[in-house]
Amino acid sequence: MSCPYNIQSPLLHNPSIFSNPKRIHRCNLQVLAMVSLPSKTCSVVTSSALHLDETAAGIRAVNFLDKLKAIPFKDTSEILSTMEKDLSNWTLSDFNGLLMALFTANEPELAMELFSNVSSLSGLDLAPNCSTFSIIIRRCCKRNDLDEAQRILHHMMGNGYNPNVTTFTFLIHSLCKRGKIGNAFRVFQVMGGIGCKPTVQTYNCLLKGLCYVGKIEQAHEMLMNMEKKESIRPDIYSYTAVMDGFCKVGRSDEAMELLNRALVLGLEPNAVTYNTLFSGYTKEGRPHHGFTVLKLMKDKNCLPDSITYSTFLNGLLKWGKIRAALKVYKEMVGIGFEVEGKMMSSLLRGLCMKSWKEKDLVQDAYQVFEKMRERVSVIDHTSYSFVIRTLCMGRRTGEAVYHLEQMTGMGHVPRTVTFNNVIQALCMEGKIGEALVVLVSMFENGKIPSRTSYDMLVKEFNRQGLLLGACNVYGAALKQGVVPHRIPTKMMAKIVPQTVVPV
Incomplete structure (x- = not known):
């Protein structure tokens, strides 16, 4: 069959490189000599990279990397000698493992140089096999060189x-x-065309790809087919991929229909499947539908995770559903999940x-x-301001004054309106002395009281009926260049010791 891909590639130094390894062009091996493998390379290769540490091939690969690392700078002859000596009795499986180890250790250039030159060394006859090609193709994909990957294929x-x-x-x-x-x-x-049967994972990649480029109808049609x-049955990931596509274009109800279809077929949705619906309903401005999804999720014995609750909570906050958000927050905290700081601030x-x-x-x-x-060492000044005003309006002035002091003690300078909220609350309770203390605190924190501050006092x-106190506050305001709307009055005046207001 004909293939649409161009086989010319700068990576392939010689077009016959793969069909006849003995004809590989000998590249400049100084690249190998100049490579300075980091000390962590071998530990990376030996541990989680390819799980080679328990195999003979893995040990040989690590030893080879150690020797390359120990070679003096630009000593090309020793590079060649080391390669000929160490690779002479390697199998192709050993060599493929070494290539994978180099890619995983973030040494792709060294791997490609080794791949391009190893067969030109004396005594070696390592013709690449399917595994070798697959390693190189994957390397190209990970480096986003997809044209190269297709040419190699x-x-x-x-x-x-x-x-x-x-x-x-x-x-x-x-x-x-x-x-x-x-x-x-x-x-x-x-x-x-070559009779290689795709798996459900292959189809799932295509479903996600179609949804990614906005071809939702084609993805849905493929799923139905x-x-x-x-020979191939869709799994829950197939349905989740198309559901996600529907949700991203504002068709969450159709995504819910797909979920119900999957349930009828006996599939078990996971948290990712349900989270897709939470995101979809939020995008459409219908976050309250999330309660239906959450109930269904629990009924199907799928435990909501932290992402589930966070997605749901964020959607409710975004659309101002505060009481519903509080309900989800309490459930979330009750289970033991941490709520992200920014969301807590929004809820507050x-x-x-x-x-x-x-x-x-x-x-x-x-x-x-x-x-x-409890969770944050420093609370932002806006949160303090909101709480102080709330406490004042809830007639909890003692706590309001306490948190005002806490706020200034942490280096925050409250806005004038925050001071005024506390002064007003104290005046409404007749606590004129404490209100004057707050006025003094304004001066101490570099804030000039506003006309409203003096008016309330x-x-x-x-x-x-404290005429002298009223006159004293009025006079202090005038000295600051502020003319209050309220003026001292003789109504119900009492003779009391004069209250001194600092200027």
Whole structure:
């Protein structure tokens, strides 16, 4: 069959490199001599990279890397000698393992130089096999060199090597991930042309790719066709991929229909599947639908995770559903999940503003604030300001004064309106002395009291019949260049010791 890919590649120094390893062009091996492998390379290779540490090939690969690392700078002759000596009795399996180890250890250039030159050394006859090609293709995909990966795939097949389904799927996945859906389907056709049967994972890559480029209808049609096939059955990831596509374009109800279809077929959705719906309903401005999803999730014995609750909570806060958000927050905390700091701040502000009219939320707002104080060493000044105003409006002036002092003690300078909130609350309770202390605190923190600050104090002094105190505050205001609207009055005046207001 004909192949649409161009086989010319700067990576392939000689077009016959793969068909006849003995004819590989000898590149400048100074690159190998100049490589300074980091000391952590061998530990990386030996541990989690390829799980080679328990095999003979792995030990040999590590020893070889150690020797290359120990070679003096630019000693090309010793490089060649080391390669000829150490690789002379290696199998192709050993060599493939070494290539993988080098890629994993972030030494791709060294791996490619070794790949291009190893067969030119005396005594070696290591013709690349399917595994070798697959390693190189994966390397190209990870480096986002997808054109190169496709050329190598074509050249591989042109020389009689048929990739396995894993290699095909990896390339299709990489193409779909970068939106090259047309190329992905051409590779898929090549796959079918050589009789390599795709797995459900292959189809899932295509489903995600179609949704990624906005071809939701085609993805849905492919999913429905998969249901009819006997050779391949969609799994929950297939449905989740298309559900995600529907949710991203504002069609969450259709995504819910797909979920119900998956349940009828006996599939078990996971947290990712449900989280897709939470995100979809939030995007559409219908976050309250999340309660239905959450109930279904629990009914199907799928435990909500931290991402589930965070996604749901964030959606409710975004659309101002504060009471619903508080319910989710309490459930989340009750289970033991941590709530992200920014979301706690959003919830706190929402509760504070709502509590100014709905007084039953004052305590909830304060509890959220206390929870924040337990977790965060420094609370931002805006959160303090909201809580102080909320406490004042809830007639909890003692706590308001305390947190005002805490706020200034932490180096925050409250806004004038925050001081005024406390002064007003204290005056409404007749605590004129404490209100004057707050006025003094304004001066100490570099804030000039506003006309409103003085008006509230003059008004309360007048109400209590304390003429001298009212005159004193009025005079202090004038010295600061502020002319209060309220003036001292003789109504109900009493003779009392004069109260001194600092200027």
